[in-house]
Amino acid sequence: MSLDVFLRHRFPDFSADVSFSAPAPGVTALFGPSGCGKSTVLSAVSGLLRADEVRVVLDGIVLSDLPPERRRIGVVFQEGRLFPHLSVRDNLRYGLRRAPPGPIDPDETVELLGIGHLLKRYPATLSGGERQRVAIGRALLSQPRLLVMDEPLAALDAARKAEILPYLARLRDSLRTPVLYVSHAMEEVARLADTLVLMEAGRVIGCGPVGEIAARADLPLALGNDAGAIIPAEIAAHDDARALTVLRATGGAAGASSEGARFLVPRIGLPPGSRLRIRIPASDVVLALERPARISANNVIPGTVRAVREAPGGRLALVEIAVGDSLLLSQLTPDSVAQLEIEAGKPVLALFKSIAVQVL
Amino acid sequence: MFALTHEEWQAVRLSLAVAANAVAIGLPAAIVTSLLLRWRSMPGRTILNIIVHLPLVLPPVVVGWMLLVVFGIRGHVGQFLHEWFGIRLVFTAAGAALACAVMTFPLMVRAIRLSLEAVDAGLEEAAGTLGAGAVDRFFTVTLPLMTPGVISGAIMGYAASLGEFGAVITFASNVPGQTQTLPLAIFAALQTPGGEAAAARLALISIVLAVAGLLAGEWFSRWSGKRLKS
Numbered sequence: 001m002s003l004d005v006f007l008r009h010r011f012p013d014f015s016a017d018v019s020f021s022a023p024a025p026g027v028t029a030l031f032g033p034s035g036c037g038k039s040t041v042l043s044a045v046s047g048l049l050r051a052d053e054v055r056v057v058l059d060g061i062v063l064s065d066l067p068p069e070r071r072r073i074g075v076v077f078q079e080g081r082l083f084p085h086l087s088v089r090d091n092l093r094y095g096l097r098r099a100p101p102g103p104i105d106p107d108e109t110v111e112l113l114g115i116g117h118l119l120k121r122y123p124a125t126l127s128g129g130e131r132q133r134v135a136i137g138r139a140l141l142s143q144p145r146l147l148v149m150d151e152p153l154a155a156l157d158a159a160r161k162a163e164i165l166p167y168l169a170r171l172r173d174s175l176r177t178p179v180l181y182v183s184h185a186m187e188e189v190a191r192l193a194d195t196l197v198l199m200e201a202g203r204v205i206g207c208g209p210v211g212e213i214a215a216r217a218d219l220p221l222a223l224g225n226d227a228g229a230i231i232p233a234e235i236a237a238h239d240d241a242r243a244l245t246v247l248r249a250t251g252g253a254a255g256a257s258s259e260g261a262r263f264l265v266p267r268i269g270l271p272p273g274s275r276l277r278i279r280i281p282a283s284d285v286v287l288a289l290e291r292p293a294r295i296s297a298n299n300v301i302p303g304t305v306r307a308v309r310e311a312p313g314g315r316l317a318l319v320e321i322a323v324g325d326s327l328l329l330s331q332l333t334p335d336s337v338a339q340l341e342i343e344a345g346k347p348v349l350a351l352f353k354s355i356a357v358q359v360l
Numbered sequence: 361m362f363a364l365t366h367e368e369w370q371a372v373r374l375s376l377a378v379a380a381n382a383v384a385i386g387l388p389a390a391i392v393t394s395l396l397l398r399w400r401s402m403p404g405r406t407i408l409n410i411i412v413h414l415p416l417v418l419p420p421v422v423v424g425w426m427l428l429v430v431f432g433i434r435g436h437v438g439q440f441l442h443e444w445f446g447i448r449l450v451f452t453a454a455g456a457a458l459a460c461a462v463m464t465f466p467l468m469v470r471a472i473r474l475s476l477e478a479v480d481a482g483l484e485e486a487a488g489t490l491g492a493g494a495v496d497r498f499f500t501v502t503l504p505l506m507t508p509g510v511i512s513g514a515i516m517g518y519a520a521s522l523g524e525f526g527a528v529i530t531f532a533s534n535v536p537g538q539t540q541t542l543p544l545a546i547f548a549a550l551q552t553p554g555g556e557a558a559a560a561r562l563a564l565i566s567i568v569l570a571v572a573g574l575l576a577g578e579w580f581s582r583w584s585g586k587r588l589k590s
Contacts, residue, residue, distance in 0.1 A: 081486040098491035
């Protein structure tokens, strides 16, 4: 089952030539700087933009052959676009009443989004975060084949974002509807995406499982301050004596693997078996050729260098390290690469502190 | 001074009825025209826009004459209506209503367009993604959101119809009880020796009705502004 998108469109001052395929269900994030064409892709997919050439196929159904109102693509717009003349309840019902019966239960959705107490209110009286949650609910209740979200958090401040992200994460885990998510915030992508489609200037420059793409040394993501590996993991055990938790990487699409790398992080208050994601910033990963004797970094992980790349300008080198099924990324100086003679295929140890690991 | 004669009462009642009919005729057409004018790439949009605004700038008597040419007994439309439906517009209250509708049409269109322009096309798009087709979108999103304009257009059209003179007297003539609305009755009273008191009474009623209309419009736009703010 997959979502395949092909789009070619020429604006007077910009052209988009986009093609990608992502597994469905799952959250596919279109990620890239402002103006790279992410929103163009969403508009074409949902049918609001009449693209020169567009083909959207979801599980064998050619959605792009249908008019927008028959595609059944639920859209969450950046600004919410709630109907101001309808109550929250009637906004939520708008799509529901026009949809065939589907798997999404209205009461459950309202509860999941925490909007039950807002049903009688009108959009004008809602806060930004509440409005966006209602917009998400309205799109979901239309029983969409595909849920499309256009930077749903971009118009919100940091506090409101933090308020909605957990709802989105819950949706991802409980929903069987595929999601296409546009964002230029790495935090959202790291937390939500299963598949990452990296865009630049109207083109796709990388597409694959989020752990794979985020750690690729040859993509511009690796150069940023927020570069780092994103690894799905589960809690293997708690080490209460040391106040640490042992995580086991669950690999990419392959699912749990007994070979999965183990990471130590500060104690997490969740039972063993819980699934979560971690992010290991590339600037926090130190490489060593021998195991250091006494060192404060809790994580000393053997791996194999998969690729080395020097960034343009020569001030930074990027090293991909394969650890079991997972990938780590390390930002080093070109001098360190030369001193350690790091090259593809070389066994190395990746060192990082447990507190450097971000649990998402 | 406020004891109105039978004829004066008749003029007031007729005015109110003619204005109501004028709005009933003009408003649906004004809604359709506003929707057409909203469509930027419509062929002939500029010409339609000019035609809509003509009654605002033409001498009313010219509009009355044009109505006679088209809807008069020998006019193409007038002849057709008369022969097939037995409807005669010239010298009738229905004709007076038609003249008022045409004269106040630009006012209604302008009021409706003002509120239609404030309707966010993004909301109609959103309705589309939720499964609503074009007609469904119009009735459930566009129309409710443009309602303030439709109602204020109706109030404006009604108030302005009460005062319409030139086109009415040209097309429908000045028949007491048939087409003699308030302004025509005032005109007739002034033409009559000793009719100044009657004219003053009727003028006062005109002023009261006009002020009431404007107040109603003002109150409504405040109320709807509060309600639909998003």
